Amino acid sequence: MQQLSDQKTRTAPRSYPITIEHVTKSYGGGAAVVDDLSFVVKPGRVTGFLGPNGAGKSTTMKILLGLASPTAGRATIDGMAYGELADPTGTVGASVEADAFHPGRSGRNHLRIVADATDTPLERVDEVLELVELSAAANRRAGAYSLGMKQRLGLATALLCDPPVLVLDEPGNGLDPQGIRTLRNLLRSRAAAGNTVFVSSHLLGEVEQLADDVVVINQGRLVTQGSLDELRQSASLVRAASPEALQVTLEAAGGVVESGQPDTLVVRGLSLDEIGEQAFRAGIALHELSRHNDSLEDRFFAWTGDTAGGTPQSNTKE
Secondary structure (H helix, E strand, O other), X not given: OOOOXXXXXXXXXXXXXXXXXXXXXXXXXXXXXXXXXXXXXXXXXXXXXXXXXOOOHHHHHHHHOOOOOOOEEEEEEOOEOHHHOOOHHHHEEEEOOXXXXXXXXXXXXXXXXXXXXXXXXXXXHXXXXXXXXXXXXXOOEHHHOOHHHHHHHHHHHHHOOOOOEEXXXXXXXXXXXXXXXXXXXXXXXXHHOOOEEEEEOOOHHHHHHHOOEXXXXXXXXXXXXXXXXXXXXXEEEEEEOOHHHHHHHHHHOOOEEEEOOOOEEEEEOOOHHHHHHHHHHHOOOEEEEEEEOOOHHHHHHHHHOOOOOOOOOOOOOO
């Protein structure tokens, strides 16, 4: 498949970090949907926004885009609220609903109306239709589109003004493998050009291939954030002649130990050198000692306390 990228992103004029500062959102005096949440989304990187259903991801994005008001705290783009930006639509491209268009209009006409409202040259319409591979269906009524085609139209709308910031809520839902690859290539090219890309998703396998950084929330609160590579490389794999005795020894030294396959332990909180030294002092022979790179799915369940593993691929939004 052709590697598609948006050529205009080569000349992104400046960086626009996203900052969520102690944001809380409650409805009707009930429990907080978002609870004292703080994190930063860096320019030049793709940041995946993860959490179980109902964690508060969509609410956080709506607050960022001025579609909901926080009960407390502040969400900013380059230090300003969305409504304070000199050119909000030219700065932030967003897709938070898969059907944010009139169902009776064609995909092309929807984009033309948005282009006219934002003073965007009409030739940009055909450019983004090609970028998202929707040109062949551009003259069909958008209301008759499949979910995947609606997602492509939403992405085209977000890209229309060539903004330096993208905020996308579950953009991969309904896409076929080719659509997923197109989405990944586009978002990676935007980040490579210095733009800010903030994407929520339940498609953990795709986020693992796409994201540089992840922010994980649960019940409205921050669970963890940071480089995906660093967060995955936080464990060691140990095979030992006496795994039970070694587990007791390593836990006494401050390690967090999980039993894996027979004679195998997964250890966190201790370096490889520390594990080797503790085993040597205890007189326990090691058969293997190596870095253990968890999958994102493994880490997601550990972060959120979900042992059933039943919801990460769901299309439900909160």
